[in-house]
Amino acid sequence: MTAQPPPGEGLSLADVVAALEAERADATAQVRELERVVAGVVEASRDSNADDEHDPEGATIAFERAQAIAVRDRQLARLREVDAALDRVADGAFGRCERCGCEIAPGRLLARPTSTTCVTCAALR
Numbered sequence: 370m371t372a373q374p375p376p377g378e379g380l381s382l383a384d385v386v387a388a389l390e391a392e393r394a395d396a397t398a399q400v401r402e403l404e405r406v407v408a409g410v411v412e413a414s415r416d417s418n419a420d421d422e423h424d425p426e427g428a429t430i431a432f433e434r435a436q437a438i439a440v441r442d443r444q445l446a447r448l449r450e451v452d453a454a455l456d457r458v459a460d461g462a463f464g465r466c467e468r469c470g471c472e473i474a475p476g477r478l479l480a481r482p483t484s485t486t487c488v489t490c491a492a493l494r
């Protein structure tokens with residue numbers, strides 16, 4: 370059982386949690402929207418009976434679908450980062466660099482609440 374690290378100067382844990390919750394809501398909404406795009410494009414592709422290799426329209430549909438899937442996957446990764454950050458808040462590890470254990474600068478956490486490393490360690494990666 371570790372004590373909650375005192376929030377740094379100008380950093381309120383409640384604000385961070387609010388920012389994380391907002392980010393999670395945004396990412397969730399985008400994933401839902403992209404799932405619809407992916408599903409819709411799949412439907413269109415089936416209707417047009419397109420051959421991806423020879424029909425230019427089929428290739429475009431396949432490309433758009435691949436794009437939507439790529440963006441959705443990025444949003445899903447963002448969701449996992451946000452959830453991991455909320456977990457760190459819950460267990461008191463939030464705000465500590467997972468590499469060197471030092472405190473992550475409050476400014477960095479405010480700008481990017483999902484940060485898991487301090488600026489120094491991030492630069493080393």
Ligand SMILES: [Zn+2]
Pocket residue numbers: 466467468469470471486487488489490491
């Ligand atoms: Zn570090």
